[in-house]
Structure formats: structure tokens, C-alpha cells
Amino acid sequence: MxxxxxxxxxxxxxxxxxxxxxxxxxxxxxxxxxxxxxxxxxxxxxxxxQVVDALKNRAEHQVYGYTFRPDSYYQAFIDWNRQRHHWQISPECLSDAPGVIPAMALCIHTYTAPGDQILIQTPVYRPFFDVVTDNKRKLVTSPLVEDQGYYQMDYDDIAQKFAQGVRMMILCNPHNPVGRVWTADELKRLGELCLAYDVKIITDEIWADLVYPPHRYQPMAAINRDLANQTIALLAPSKTFNIAGLHNSIAVIHNKDWKKQYDQALKRAHLDFANIFSVVAFTAAYRFGxxxxxxxxxxxxxxxxxxxxxxxxxxxxxxxxxxxxxxxxxxxxxxxxxxxxxxxxxxxxxxxxxxxxxxxxxxxxxxxxxxxxxxxxxxxxxxxxxxxxxxxxxxxxx
Ligand SMILES: Cc1ncc(COP(=O)(O)O)c(C=O)c1O
CATH class of the missing domain: 3.90.1150.10 (Aspartate Aminotransferase, domain 1)
Incomplete structure (x- = not known):
């Protein structure tokens, strides 16, 4: 800059x-x-x-026909995560998404049935509530525990609720609105409960890049192989580079069966399109930002x-x-x-x-x-x- x-x-x-x-x-x-x-x-x-210039260049081309996401688009995301977060992602794990919350809705439809219990940790970004209830799933809340403004997860409460039949949880990592950046230990402990009770983890990591050292963003899927296979991570350049209005995001799904199901659902909903400007901005942001x-x-x-x-x-x-x-x-x-x-x-x-x-x-x-x-x-x-x-x-x- x-x-x-x-x-x-x-x-x-x-x-x-x-x-x-x-x-x-x-x-x-x-x-x-x-x-x-x-x-x-x-x-x-x-x-x-660099994002503004890339958008201007693309706009000046004057033809705005159908497009697809090229390999360089995915590579920019892979390189960014390797360099900034030491997270190794292979291209086969990547799926498309028109937004983090739309992708969450798609996951709910794909992996759960009406009436299934889905857990969120409150207080949390409002659409986490709505995406569950709008889709006729049963909302289960596990309040974070606050002490002098510092919030922590309530593992006993989570375990108790998981034992009552929760099928999926939606994690906010880092957490909006309480500003916590969950540590590897916290995520591991939560992840172990998810594995023990076979609860699928949808992790919203849209705030991943906006973290203040010495705190460090820990991708849930990078903790270990078992957790990678239990997790669907949703990310986007929207918050980091202030391009939320371009509405584009990406999913990281290591579990091959789950990825296949997700991709089929995306196609069935005809949401597997790409918007030329969002593709250009996404690539420039992760490549040069x-x-x-x-x-x-x-x-x-x-x-x-x-x-x-x-x-x-x-x-x-x-x-x-x-x-x-x-x-x-x-x-x-x-x-x-x-x-x-x-x-x-x-x-x-x-x-x-x-x-x-x-x-x-x-x-x-x-x-x-x-x-x-x-x-x-x-x-x-x-x-x-x-x-x-x-x-x-x-x-x-x-
Ligand atoms: C935690 C979290 N997830 C998702 C979003 C929105 O994501 P999208 O616009 O891609 O649906 C926001 C926006 O504030 C957010 O704070």
C-alpha cells in the first residue's frame, strides 16, 4: 500500500x-x-x-459474458492460506459458494433433515439463528461463558447437549461479536467432543485474516486429520478486503463423501455459477493483498x-x-x-x-x-x- x-x-x-x-x-x-x-x-x-485496479481492468474489457473460476483463482486462496496461516489445502478440497451464509444453508439442507438439532454458541451473528430455524431445524444454544468481558466455551454444557442428539454445530472462528480468536487448545477440545458424538462442524472462518498478533487464527480443519474430516470450513475475502458486496466465498471440505454431496447440492440448486467481478477481486485480493x-x-x-x-x-x-x-x-x-x-x-x-x-x-x-x-x-x-x-x-x- x-x-x-x-x-x-x-x-x-x-x-x-x-x-x-x-x-x-x-x-x-x-x-x-x-x-x-x-x-x-x-x-x-x-x-x-490492487483489487480496485483489477476490477477496473476487467470492467474496461466491455464484454461481461459467462465465466468460470480458473485454477489461478483457487491457487491464490491456497497460497494465501499456506503463507499466512501455515494451512496446507489441496485443490481437491475446494468447493464454491455464493456467500458464507448461503453455503451454511446449503450444508444444513445437505447433511441434516427437518427437526434435526443444530448447536450454536451465543451470543453470535444473527443469521446463525435464522439459517437454522428458517430451514426448520431445531436450534440448540450453548451460551459462551463471560468473565470480565472474556468469553470461553462451556464444554460441559456442549457435551450435555451433544448427548441429547445434536447432529451439527456451527462454529464462529474468530467469533463475532465477542472478538475471541479461538486457540488451538480450545478448538481441539471442542473438536474432540464433536468427534465423540459424531457432530458435523460447520466452521465460519470469514474473520480469519482480521486477527491481532500475538493472537493467531487456527483453522479448525488444520488441527488434525480426524477434525479435517469432520469439518466444513467456510471462508471469504469479503471482510478482510472489504468486498462483501461482491458476494463470493469458498468451502474447504476434506471429507470426500461430504464434498461430493455438497457439490451435488450446489449444482442441484444451480448455484455453481461465478460472477466475473467477484472472481477477479477474490484472486487479486489473495494474490496481492x-x-x-x-x-x-x-x-x-x-x-x-x-x-x-x-x-x-x-x-x-x-x-x-x-x-x-x-x-x-x-x-x-x-x-x-x-x-x-x-x-x-x-x-x-x-x-x-x-x-x-x-x-x-x-x-x-x-x-x-x-x-x-x-x-x-x-x-x-x-x-x-x-x-x-x-x-x-x-x-x-x-
Ligand atoms: C460471522 C459471519 N459470517 C458470515 C457473514 C456474512 O457472510 P456472507 O455475506 O458471505 O453470507 C458475516 C458478516 O458480518 C459474519 O460476521
Whole structure:
């Protein structure tokens, strides 16, 4: 990345008027369109210049006919994972997917039947709930255990629920919204339970690349051969390179029978197509985006730090810096005011749009999720708006 393209120096790019969910869609969610939106998980930052150039080149060709994903597309993903994560993936394990959540839905259809139990760990990204219930499977939740803002898995609870007949679990690694980057030991312990109870693991690793050292992303499928065979990993360049609107993702399936079933289902649903722009962006991002990502991570980490330094302890708010993601999980519980009042103050007084913690499950009551994937000036503004909201609430309470 050239110095003038560093996120720190990036002027705010006006996104209003581009039909983007975060800005143009805010009225639908918040009932007004004059908020600073720090909710939807994409970034108010430009994609890597190499991706932008590749897209421009492709657009200039002027012919946009049918395409397929060439070998170089898969190779870019394989090389990226070998170099950055020491994860060796062979091309035979790769399958296509039009998005991580659509692929999850396809897995649910392929490997389970209506009424089957599927476990998720809450609080978690809302579509994990919906993809299970929309497809008429039975949702089983295992709440993460929180201690001073640090979340861990509840293995006893998971084992107990697995013993009651769970067929599949959907893992979020790293975890949105609590910002944990699960360690190899944690994943191994969970994986052993999955093997013992023959629970299929669908692991959503869309946040894999947005991890702050010394924390390290551990692919579930790279722990050992047994777990590779028990796992379907879903990944995408969407979050890492801010190209979520191109809607493209990839599945890693080591188990040959499961891969065959998945590929057949993809074909049956006629979802085995490729979009030329997403293929071009995916390849350029994984091939050339490493240096850009390293700089982005520095920027995001300092955004997280800025918010934590300014707001942890402020008016009773608690925040712990995330190990990965650009999402902060703000704990307002000690204010004892109730979620509706906090949201009202943030929206009506602070003019700030954060994600309601309750959308991540009942354990999210009292929390708000703040997206700091944006230029520094927006983070500063977001902090000021939270402080104003708190001041307003405190005044009201007196
Ligand atoms: C954990 C997680 N999975 C999946 C997605 C969305 O993936 P896709 O747009 O490919 O369906 C998100 C977006 O925020 C996410 O946080």
C-alpha cells in the first residue's frame, strides 16, 4: 500500500447514495437517516488498490459474458492460506459458494433433515439463528461463558447437549461479536467432543485474516486429520478486503463423501455459477493483498485501542479489546438502565447507530456492538457521541 493510501490518511468516502446497507439502509432499522452508522460489518475504507485496479481492468474489457473460476483463482486462496496461516489445502478440497451464509444453508439442507438439532454458541451473528430455524431445524444454544468481558466455551454444557442428539454445530472462528480468536487448545477440545458424538462442524472462518498478533487464527480443519474430516470450513475475502458486496466465498471440505454431496447440492440448486467481478477481486485480493492487510490491521488495532482507552470504565461502560475482528462489544449492563433506554439515548441524543446486542441472542442484552472499520475521524466522532449519550442518561437519572 502506498503511504497516501493508508487508512489513517483516508478521507471519509461518501457512501450515501450507493444503496449501501450501512448508510442508505439505516432509516429502515433506526427510523431515521441522520446517524453516524457503526453497525453493519463492512468498512468505510477503500478496498486494496490492487483489487480496485483489477476490477477496473476487467470492467474496461466491455464484454461481461459467462465465466468460470480458473485454477489461478483457487491457487491464490491456497497460497494465501499456506503463507499466512501455515494451512496446507489441496485443490481437491475446494468447493464454491455464493456467500458464507448461503453455503451454511446449503450444508444444513445437505447433511441434516427437518427437526434435526443444530448447536450454536451465543451470543453470535444473527443469521446463525435464522439459517437454522428458517430451514426448520431445531436450534440448540450453548451460551459462551463471560468473565470480565472474556468469553470461553462451556464444554460441559456442549457435551450435555451433544448427548441429547445434536447432529451439527456451527462454529464462529474468530467469533463475532465477542472478538475471541479461538486457540488451538480450545478448538481441539471442542473438536474432540464433536468427534465423540459424531457432530458435523460447520466452521465460519470469514474473520480469519482480521486477527491481532500475538493472537493467531487456527483453522479448525488444520488441527488434525480426524477434525479435517469432520469439518466444513467456510471462508471469504469479503471482510478482510472489504468486498462483501461482491458476494463470493469458498468451502474447504476434506471429507470426500461430504464434498461430493455438497457439490451435488450446489449444482442441484444451480448455484455453481461465478460472477466475473467477484472472481477477479477474490484472486487479486489473495494474490496481492498481504502488505495492504498488514497495514490495515495496524489501523484497526489502533482504532480498537482508541475506543477502549476512551470508553472502558467511562460512565460504567466496559470494553475489552478484541483479539480479532473490527467489532467492539460494549457492555452497558452496569448502567442498569435497560437496553431500550440506552438505544434511545444513542440514537436520539448521540445520533449514533450501533448494533443492538440482543440481536446476537439473549446474552447480548445490555450490550451494543460497535464497528470500527472506518477512518480515525469517524472513530473519534463515535466516541464523542457515546459520551454525549451517557452524559444525557446520567443527567436524566439525576
Ligand atoms: C460471522 C459471519 N459470517 C458470515 C457473514 C456474512 O457472510 P456472507 O455475506 O458471505 O453470507 C458475516 C458478516 O458480518 C459474519 O460476521
Amino acid at each position: 502506498h503511504s497516501e493510501q493508508q487508512p489513517e490518511n483516508t478521507d471519509v468516502i461518501v457512501r450515501r447514495g450507493t444503496d449501501c446497507e450501512k448508510w442508505d439502509g439505516m432509516a429502515q432499522v433506526f427510523g431515521r437517516d441522520d446517524l453516524l452508522p457503526m453497525w453493519v460489518a463492512d468498512m468505510d475504507l477503500p478496498a486494496p488498490p 498481504g502488505e495492504w492487510l498488514d497495514q490495515l490491521l495496524g489501523h484497526l488495532k489502533s482504532n480498537c485501542h482508541q475506543v477502549t482507552a476512551a470508553l472502558d470504565g467511562y460512565g460504567g461502560i466496559r470494553i475489552r479489546p478484541p483479539e480479532g475482528t473490527y467489532l467492539l462489544w460494549l457492555d452497558f449492563r452496569s448502567l442498569g438502565l435497560g437496553q431500550d433506554l440506552i438505544i434511545k439515548a444513542l440514537v436520539e441524543h448521540g445520533k449514533l447507530g450501533l448494533s443492538d446486542g440482543r440481536s446476537f441472542g439473549r446474552e447480548g442484552d445490555g450490550y451494543m456492538r460497535m464497528n470500527v472499520g472506518c477512518p480515525r475521524s469517524m472513530v473519534t466522532e463515535g466516541i464523542a457521541r457515546i459520551k454525549e449519550s451517557i452524559a444525557y442518561l446520567t443527567e436524566k437519572a439525576e
